[in-house]
Amino acid sequence: MNDLSLHERAQHVLPAGGFGNFDPSIMIASGDGAYVEAADGTRYIDYLIGSGPMILGHGHPEVLDAVHSQLDKGMTFFANNPAGIALAEEIISAVPSAEQLRYVSSGGEADMYAMRLARAYTGRDKILKFEGGYHGMSAEAQMSLAPAQLVNFPAPVPDSAGIPQTVSDEMLIAPFNDEAFVESLVAEYADEIACIIVEPLQRLIPPAPGFLACLRKLCDKHGILLVFDEVVTGFRFDYGGAQTLYGVTPDITTLGKIIGGGFPLAALVASSDIMAHFDKAKVGAEGFLMQLGTLSGNPVASVAGLKTLEILRRPGTYETLRSTGQRLMDMMHENLRDVGIPHQIVGDPTLFDVVFTEHDVRNYRDVKSSNAAQTAIFNKVLRENGILKSPGKLYAHLAITETELDMTNAAAARAAKAVAEMPN
Numbered sequence: 001m002n003d004l005s006l007h008e009r010a011q012h013v014l015p016a017g018g019f020g021n022f023d024p025s026i027m028i029a030s031g032d033g034a035y036v037e038a039a040d041g042t043r044y045i046d047y048l049i050g051s052g053p054m055i056l057g058h059g060h061p062e063v064l065d066a067v068h069s070q071l072d073k074g075m076t077f078f079a080n081n082p083a084g085i086a087l088a089e090e091i092i093s094a095v096p097s098a099e100q101l102r103y104v105s106s107g108g109e110a111d112m113y114a115m116r117l118a119r120a121y122t123g124r125d126k127i128l129k130f131e132g133g134y135h136g137m138s139a140e141a142q143m144s145l146a147p148a149q150l151v152n153f154p155a156p157v158p159d160s161a162g163i164p165q166t167v168s169d170e171m172l173i174a175p176f177n178d179e180a181f182v183e184s185l186v187a188e189y190a191d192e193i194a195c196i197i198v199e200p201l202q203r204l205i206p207p208a209p210g211f212l213a214c215l216r217k218l219c220d221k222h223g224i225l226l227v228f229d230e231v232v233t234g235f236r237f238d239y240g241g242a243q244t245l246y247g248v249t250p251d252i253t254t255l256g257k258i259i260g261g262g263f264p265l266a267a268l269v270a271s272s273d274i275m276a277h278f279d280k281a282k283v284g285a286e287g288f289l290m291q292l293g294t295l296s297g298n299p300v301a302s303v304a305g306l307k308t309l310e311i312l313r314r315p316g317t318y319e320t321l322r323s324t325g326q327r328l329m330d331m332m333h334e335n336l337r338d339v340g341i342p343h344q345i346v347g348d349p350t351l352f353d354v355v356f357t358e359h360d361v362r363n364y365r366d367v368k369s370s371n372a373a374q375t376a377i378f379n380k381v382l383r384e385n386g387i388l389k390s391p392g393k394l395y396a397h398l399a400i401t402e403t404e405l406d407m408t409n410a411a412a413a414r415a416a417k418a419v420a421e422m423p424n
C-alpha cells in the first residue's frame with residue numbers, strides 16, 4: 001500500500017478521493033505564516049487559509065504557546081471548563097446580538113440549531129432562506145444553495161439526495177437583495193415563518209444599502225426571528241462581525257471558523273430570552289431544545305480561539321487586514337483592466353473574488369451567469385503561479401506582507417494575460 005502515492009491512497013479510502021471539501025489533486029502537508037506547502041514540496045501563498053479560520057496565518061507563535069500549555073492540562077473533558085467559559089464571555093462582550101452562547105463543533109451545526117431554535121421560540125415551521133446562501137449541510141441548508149436548475153421563487157431546489165419532500169415543504173426561497181420580493185413573500189406567509197436566515201454578505205455579495213435593515217423591520221413587524229450566519233464574517237469584518245459593520249442586529253447569530261483558532265469549534269448566540277429554550281428549567285419539557293455534543297466547548301479550541309481574539313483586539317489589526325485586502329482587490333482589478341477583460345471585484349476587502357461579468361452582481365443568478373471558462377483559467381494560472389485560493393473566494397489575512405503582495409500581483413498579471421489570450 002505504501003508504494004502508492006498519497007493521491008492513489010486517497011482514491012482507495014476516500015469517496016471521490018477527497019474529504020469532500022476541496023480539490024483533491026492538492027495535498028497540503030504543512031502551513032507556516034502566509035504559506036502552505038504541498039506534499040510534493042510546492043509552496044503556495046495561502047488565500048484559502050483553511051476556508052477562513054487562519055486569519056493570523058498558520059502557526060502563529062502566541063496561539064501555538066496557548067495551545068501547547070492547554071495540551072499539558074488535558075484535551076477534552078465534555079464538562080464545563082475555564083477556557084470555554086472565558087471564550088464565551090469574550091464573544092458575548094464583542095457581538096451585539098449575544099447575551100448567551102451555546103457551543104457546537106461546526107458552523108453547519110450552529111446553523112442547524114439556530115433554525116431549530118427559531119422554530120422552538122416562535123412555534124412556527126417555515127424558514128425563509130436566500131438562493132445561493134450557504135448555511136452548512138443540514139437538510140434545510142441544502143435547499144437552493146447551488147441550484148443547477150433555476151426555478152420560480154419561492155420554490156426550493158434540494159441540492160442533495162436523501163432529503164424528504166417534507167423539508168422542502170417548509171422552505172421559502174428568495175433572491176438576495178430583493179426587498180420587494182421578500183416583503184411580498186413575508187406578507188403572504190407571515191404567521192408561518194419562524195426565521196429569515198441570511199449571510200449578511202452572501203458568499204461574496206454585499207448587502208444592498210438598506211437590505212438588512214429591511215429584513216430587520218419585516219421580522220420585527222411579524223414576530224419572525226432574524227438569523228445572521230456570521231460563520232465567515234464573525235470577527236473578520238470587524239471585532240463585532242458584520243452586524244457591527246452594517247449596523248443591523250439580528251436575533252440569533254451563528255459563529256465558527258475564527259472563534260476556534262483553527263480547531264473544531266462553533267457557536268450560536270442570542271438573547272437570554274431566546275436561549276432559554278436550551279434550559280428545561282426555564283421553558284419546560286415542551287419548549288426544551290435538547291442540544292449536546294462530545295467536543296462542544298473543547299478547551300484546546302477555546303484557548304486557540306481566545307488567543308486569536310486577543311490578537312485581533314490589538315490596535316490597528318482590522319485596519320491592516322482591510323488595507324491588505326483592498327490592495328489585493330485593486331491588483332486583481334488593475335491586471336484585468338489592463339488586458340481589457342470585463343469583470344467585477346465582488347466582496348469586502350477581507351474576503352472577495354473576481355466575477356467575470358460586465359453586470360452588477362446582486363444575487364446568486366448574477367454570479368451563475370458569469371463566465372465560468374474565464375474563472376477556471378484565471379484560478380488555474382494563479383495556482384500554477386503559487387497562489388492557493390478557493391475557486392470562489394479569496395481570504396485576506398494578517399500574515400500577508402509586501403513580499404506576498406508583490407508575488408500575488410505578478411501571478412495575477414499572468415492569470416489576467418492567460419484569460420485575455422483564451423480562444424473565443
Ligand SMILES: Cc1ncc(COP(=O)(O)O)c(C=O)c1O
Nearest residue numbers: 106107108134135136231232256
Ligand atoms: C456562511 C457559512 N455558514 C456555515 C458554514 C459551515 O461551517 P462548517 O464548515 O464549520 O460546518 C460555512 C462554511 O464555510 C459558511 O461559509
